[in-house]
Amino acid sequence: MSLAIVNARLLDPASDFDGPGCVLIEDGVITVVDHGPSARRADQVIDAGGLCLAPGLIDIRVRTGEPGAEPKETLKSASLSAAAGGVTTIVIQPDTDPAVDDPAMIDFIQRRGAALGLVNVRAAGAATKGRGGTRMAEIGLMHEAGALYFTDGDQVVADSRVLQRIMAYATAFNAMIACRPADPWLSEGAVATSGELATRLGLASAPAIAERIQLERDLALVEQTGVRFLVDQISTEAALEVLARARARGLEVAASVSINHLCFNEVDIGDYRTFYRLDPPLRPESDRRALVEAVRDGLIEAITSAHTPAPAEDKRRPFAEAAPGAVGLETLLPAALTLHHEEGIDLLDVLRPLTEGPATLLGLDAGRLAPGAPADLLLFDPGAPVVVDADALRSKSKNSPFDGRRLQGRTARTIVAGRTVHAA
Amino acid sequence: MTDSAVAADLIADRLVPFPKPHFLAAADLDPPFAASLLDLADAFVDLNRQSSKALDLLRGRTILNLFFENSTRTSSSFEIAAKRLGADVVTMPVGASSVKKGETLIDTAVTLNAMRPDILVVRHGASGAAALLSQKVGCAVVNAGDGRHEHPTQALLDLLSLRRAFGDVGGLTVAICGDIAHSRVARSNVALLSMMGARVRLIGPPTLVPGDADRWGCEVFHDMREGLSGCDVVMMLRLQLERMDGALVPSTREYFRFWGLDREKLSWAAPGAKVMHPGPMNRGVEIDSDVADDLSVSLIQDQVEMGVAARMAVLASLSARLEGAA
Numbered sequence: 120m121s122l123a124i125v126n127a128r129l130l131d132p133a134s135d136f137d138g139p140g141c142v143l144i145e146d147g148v149i150t151v152v153d154h155g156p157s158a159r160r161a162d163q164v165i166d167a168g169g170l171c172l173a174p175g176l177i178d179i180r181v182r183t184g185e186p187g188a189e190p191k192e193t194l195k196s197a198s199l200s201a202a203a204g205g206v207t208t209i210v211i212q213p214d215t216d217p218a219v220d221d222p223a224m225i226d227f228i229q230r231r232g233a234a235l236g237l238v239n240v241r242a243a244g245a246a247t248k249g250r251g252g253t254r255m256a257e258i259g260l261m262h263e264a265g266a267l268y269f270t271d272g273d274q275v276v277a278d279s280r281v282l283q284r285i286m287a288y289a290t291a292f293n294a295m296i297a298c299r300p301a302d303p304w305l306s307e308g309a310v311a312t313s314g315e316l317a318t319r320l321g322l323a324s325a326p327a328i329a330e331r332i333q334l335e336r337d338l339a340l341v342e343q344t345g346v347r348f349l350v351d352q353i354s355t356e357a358a359l360e361v362l363a364r365a366r367a368r369g370l371e372v373a374a375s376v377s378i379n380h381l382c383f384n385e386v387d388i389g390d391y392r393t394f395y396r397l398d399p400p401l402r403p404e405s406d407r408r409a410l411v412e413a414v415r416d417g418l419i420e421a422i423t424s425a426h427t428p429a430p431a432e433d434k435r436r437p438f439a440e441a442a443p444g445a446v447g448l449e450t451l452l453p454a455a456l457t458l459h460h461e462e463g464i465d466l467l468d469v470l471r472p473l474t475e476g477p478a479t480l481l482g483l484d485a486g487r488l489a490p491g492a493p494a495d496l497l498l499f500d501p502g503a504p505v506v507v508d509a510d511a512l513r514s515k516s517k518n519s520p521f522d523g524r525r526l527q528g529r530t531a532r533t534i535v536a537g538r539t540v541h542a543a
Numbered sequence: 544m545t546d547s548a549v550a551a552d553l554i555a556d557r558l559v560p561f562p563k564p565h566f567l568a569a570a571d572l573d574p575p576f577a578a579s580l581l582d583l584a585d586a587f588v589d590l591n592r593q594s595s596k597a598l599d600l601l602r603g604r605t606i607l608n609l610f611f612e613n614s615t616r617t618s619s620s621f622e623i624a625a626k627r628l629g630a631d632v633v634t635m636p637v638g639a640s641s642v643k644k645g646e647t648l649i650d651t652a653v654t655l656n657a658m659r660p661d662i663l664v665v666r667h668g669a670s671g672a673a674a675l676l677s678q679k680v681g682c683a684v685v686n687a688g689d690g691r692h693e694h695p696t697q698a699l700l701d702l703l704s705l706r707r708a709f710g711d712v713g714g715l716t717v718a719i720c721g722d723i724a725h726s727r728v729a730r731s732n733v734a735l736l737s738m739m740g741a742r743v744r745l746i747g748p749p750t751l752v753p754g755d756a757d758r759w760g761c762e763v764f765h766d767m768r769e770g771l772s773g774c775d776v777v778m779m780l781r782l783q784l785e786r787m788d789g790a791l792v793p794s795t796r797e798y799f800r801f802w803g804l805d806r807e808k809l810s811w812a813a814p815g816a817k818v819m820h821p822g823p824m825n826r827g828v829e830i831d832s833d834v835a836d837d838l839s840v841s842l843i844q845d846q847v848e849m850g851v852a853a854r855m856a857v858l859a860s861l862s863a864r865l866e867g868a869a
Contacts (some may be wrong), residue, residue: 257793257796259797287750288748291766
């Protein structure tokens, strides 16, 4: 079975190519990439009509409720949501109930995901048992079972000795550890960033340095152990400076940023709108600007949706009591495209941390338009206007901070291993 | 002459006084003396295999076995060794008595010293305890294991087992696998094996191999396949179960999967490779029974036998030094 997508504008960050072309797919794998106008014969031909064809997006931080909280989100609803958003690979976070902390759970998620026949469903394993922060989880066996990296998610491993051992141990498998930089004591109970706004709103807040302090600790341990490391959801300018200094010293560390922190600042909280209650909390505009510049300069390996489903009953509460987080799989592409439309970042540079960046980070073949790569593709119109309607999202939870926003960028077709899993 | 008389002559021939007043660490030996100690131990092996094993080499000597940590095999190995040499032996499981009464190590030492023993065999949970005792008593001290520091008689018996199995230890590649960080057996073996010309590799998870172990003159590996490649000897270490529930290793099953010695992993070593373990073994954790019980590859039972002979050689040699001093 062969498929040709012709008459497309190819966008491939990996080869830095932005121009007309055509892609030939055989048995789910890209076999030919033609630059320039060309026509290929195939069993099936899709005329892109000049739309953009990019590698499908890879979202390395997706939370679901399966197992344990299925009314919030299942692997199926998350996969449908991803397919609709042009996301072809999702990495499920281990903070389910029970936590994904043993190889059987990794296996469970991958099998359930594969059986759906939608997008590639991969998993991150917990770094500690039950994400309890005290006892190391079965990193080796989970790594062997296919876990892509190890993290306790939003739960910070507070005990430095535990984290040091986890990092040292992970080096035996060249496994990657990801940590949220948030000093657990400074951040305890905080729902906003310390500053004039939080004070005025009367919200419990943590100073931005809570992120810097923890990142300094994490990076010191990385330096000592030599572990592959991902700074999960960097959100402040101060932390970006720490990261830059560490990299200048030769430390190889990757960083991710959530799309929410690239698009919103603390002012969006406005009148206690709980859809903007996020973790890490939204930051001042200066931090958001610094993050945008970091993306522009290629300092961020991965932009994530930080997809965190929370049903209405968890969000319809006073701000501080509302569940943190936002869904984001379906809005990831148009939200990221604001970086192009509003911030003037080159389209390839916007797509890189959504495709090649995370693929390289996690050692995946996907994320590029190249012969031999899996045919995980996204056909989209970058300029098409959309109005986000949270109620229309495929996710079981509708907690989108983009609800009602006018964005640009519409997914026309999502292809996974040569098969169309979503077409608008 | 009877067989035992032949053995006794051979032993008298080979008996060399210990070069140091105490045997606290592998470094108290030097290559020529270690070799002569092994020659002596060989003679004791022959003696031990006869029905009449008793000698009167240490008649009149008093040996105190002072075990602050529980140990059945080491304390009985020393006790048997001393008895076969004709010494008077008292084995004191100190953990149960004076320590509970609040007596300090030094107080215990001074008290025991007043009883005028000739040799004190000490096992203690604190690194450096044997050395401290040796400074406070007038007799010879043998370190039977101090914390995670040294266990020199174990290294000597391992060396004896290896020399008997391979003829010569020089040039052998020996992999010590498992919990290197907490192992006195590993430290003594690294020192003695290197001294005798063997190449030593250390293999284990990064949480159990000290970060600076490569400065001991060993190659460090975290992957068994890489580390075992070309090894003539695979020395497995015991993993304390309390270290396995997520503190340093996630679980016993994960440990066994990646670092437990089974047939497959053994096949990565050199053909004819031998397997050792200081005991007691955690079967199915650091070693598979299939390998441990296969006498064609396992030296584990030999090690126990050699333990008595090696300790007899140490006690006899220390006693010979005392005679020289007297």
